[in-house]
Amino acid sequence: MVEVALGIDIGGTNTVYSAVDRNGNCLVNGRISTNDYIDFSMFLQNLVKSINNSISSFDQDKLELIGIGIGAPNGNFFTGTIEYAPNLKWTGIIDVVSSFKKYFENIPVVLTNDANAAAIGEKVFGSAKGMKDFIVITLGTGLGSGIVVDGKVLYGKDGFAGEVGHTIVYYDGRECGCGRKGCLETYASASGIKRTVIEMLETSNLPSVFRGLNENEVSSKKIFEAATKGDQISIDAFEFTGKILGWKLADVVAILNPEAIFLYGGLAQAGDLIFNPTKKHMEDQLLKIFKNKVKLLPSGLSCEQAAVLGASALIWKERGI
Amino acid sequence: MVEVALGIDIGGTNTVYSAVDRNGNCLVNGRISTNDYIDFSMFLQNLVKSINNSISSFDQDKLELIGIGIGAPNGNFFTGTIEYAPNLKWTGIIDVVSSFKKYFENIPVVLTNDANAAAIGEKVFGSAKGMKDFIVITLGTGLGSGIVVDGKVLYGKDGFAGEVGHTIVYYDGRECGCGRKGCLETYASASGIKRTVIEMLETSNLPSVFRGLNENEVSSKKIFEAATKGDQISIDAFEFTGKILGWKLADVVAILNPEAIFLYGGLAQAGDLIFNPTKKHMEDQLLKIFKNKVKLLPSGLSCEQAAVLGASALIWKERGI
Structure with a gap:
């Protein structure tokens, strides 16, 4: 079994995800459209389907999902909600963490905004290793x-x-x-x-x-x-x-x-x-x-992977990585 | 014995101090001129004399000095130095904490700038009790x-x-x-x-x-x-x-x-x-x-006492007050 943290980057156009191991390797990758879904619950249902397909199709060691980190515009770490994000079609306050937890019951789910996720990613996997400020x-x-x-x-x-x-x-x-x-x-x-x-x-x-x-x-x-x-x-x-x-x-x-x-x-x-x-x-x-x-x-992270690495780092940093 | 932390506020004109108990009462107060002394070591010698006189003349319970907190312009918490303070006559970098420790060997001596001391004072004794940000x-x-x-x-x-x-x-x-x-x-x-x-x-x-x-x-x-x-x-x-x-x-x-x-x-x-x-x-x-x-x-602190309370709070906060 290989432990992985799922990093999800919700963007205005696409939502990208990766199953990331403790060394920052993206073992499984996928994406779905964000702006195809006016309704958040439909978006989530399709995202979960895509994630489950990707993870189960991984053909080497089995993956053990230890948590889900999500970066999103206006994502609030304290409330687990996306609040009035101007570039997303979902209006008002979206209860992201609670909604994810219905699909992933026994693992931590953490949300923050995309810039905070980038900062954590840089600290855990990038060029800010060892920096405190x-x-x-x-x-x-x-x-x-x-x-x-x-x-x-x-x-x-x-x-x-x-x-x-x-x-x-x-x-x-x-x-x-x-x-x-x-x-x-x-x-x-x-x-x-x-x-x-x-x-x-x-x-x-x-x-x-x-x-x-x-x-x-x-x-x-x-x-x-x-x-x-x-x-x-x-x-x-x-x-x-x-x-x-x-x-x-x-x-x-x-x-x-x-x-x-x-x-x-x-x-x-x-x-x-x-x-x-x-x-x-x-x-x-x-x-x-x-x-x-x-x-x-x-950034010390590759441009394509920075967002999902940052999101997954929300989970890995709790393991002291 | 009553435990007190000595709070010292070094200002451009005067240096004021108080021996402060855990409830924020200023039991002993004193002051000496700052700008009478072009030489820091002469200033310190006279300040210590004034402090010792004040504390020994306290005629109720004996005071037990648990530490010294100092607020000063450009005071640096990390280095314990005052660096190039424009309103002080001592030029360059003054090694404040080391110098105090020669007189007060077995208790902690902590320095920070006056605004940080004010913030800590407000948290420990003033209107920011219970606030984190x-x-x-x-x-x-x-x-x-x-x-x-x-x-x-x-x-x-x-x-x-x-x-x-x-x-x-x-x-x-x-x-x-x-x-x-x-x-x-x-x-x-x-x-x-x-x-x-x-x-x-x-x-x-x-x-x-x-x-x-x-x-x-x-x-x-x-x-x-x-x-x-x-x-x-x-x-x-x-x-x-x-x-x-x-x-x-x-x-x-x-x-x-x-x-x-x-x-x-x-x-x-x-x-x-x-x-x-x-x-x-x-x-x-x-x-x-x-x-x-x-x-x-x-501020929730009285104007006259805010600076010395803040300085003493540098010590008291370490006791979880």
Whole structure:
């Protein structure tokens, strides 16, 4: 028998899972669509079917499921619920942990938000092994953050800590989906850099591959590709994004004094294009006592597996792994 | 024998101490000048003499000293040193804990910064009893903060966490003593509100008791007194100070999700004049999930004793008080 923890990453489009052993090997993998299901219970029924098929078809040693860890947008560790997640079709409060426990009665089921899961994954299987104070910043459609303090995820009073993406850069800045203005995630995220390019096309006369295109044809991935080919607007957009992110990370460092900050997600895949300006402007804005002390790092986990490894690590960390 | 922990608050002008029993009673009190001593070892020698005299003159039950807790600007819990404190005459790194231990060999000596000491004091003896996640903001000459997460002070990697006063409000804002621009403490502090009044005297034509006075004649205490007598510039200065503070506290809430924020120090004594605008603008800027959940409170400790109670609580908390 091989012990495995099931890691499930619920995303807006797909839900991905892996049965992960104590060394971080993904022995069984699978996925189902998330947004095909308007009803959570139908989604869950099909997910469980897929999981059971995958696990029973594993043809080497038998797998012993020791627990289920779930990462999801707005997942609350304390209540086991997903609350008003803007990118999911299930509205209101979804009682995720209780619902899973009906199918998996005798093993622990743990839920947290995707950024916290990423942080735990980095600590258990990635580059934060041995670190007690660090932060994971996920640069996706929005900006999420998982904060680890003295070896434990910082949840706060109600489990909602880590909303770094909703700290304010400019009090009269860009409108945010949260109803306020100037939030960090309106600048430093995949959608933020897209807004920056569209703004720069208006304010600058530089030539760009994006001139004359429809808004829908601009994406963070295309901005990255254009920047690597020398498109100046795209390069400037990365510089601007890194500046804003670096500034706000300096604030976060002042409050939390972490050993390292990890950048995760699609935008972090741009490598030096995003890391260099972020590092430069963060250092410029750091108090003297913090200068040249805080590491800015990419994830130590492979991009495809980071989310499910993080989710499974919710279980493995309880085993002292 | 009555067990007492000695709480020492090292300030720029005076150093105050109390022998505090487990119920928070200050049984013996004393003080010596801090800034009379350019040399730390001379300061310490005289402080120890004063302490020994005070304790031996206590004429009821004998006192048993169980430990010494020290709060000081830039006091570092991990290293036991005061590092480059701008308001103290001792330059460089002062090895405080080791020096005290030469005089008090067999009892624990613990040092932390004044804001962390205030936070521990509030938890052990004040209004944060039973709270696990809260923040103390000290509004003195600067702005300090002590952050408690899951029942423990947040120190971070190097013991420097909690520099909320040096998060940035405006990137092209007021010059700060730290060498940067726009730090929160240049707005929300005793010196910040003084700068605000002086600015407002220039930008507005409103009458004010401060018109025609020398800068040195403006102080946060006088601004408070003027505001209570209806001086509009002074009232507006409190409103502006509270707005900036409230805005930044909303950022801090987004990151830390605390149960409560305590306002401490001279400026907090202004009561509604500072609490009302701070609360209003904090609520305006909070994410929906945090609205009407975070208490904004005054300290539960008497103003004169808060610092020494906090310092002594560094010791008492180890006894599970």
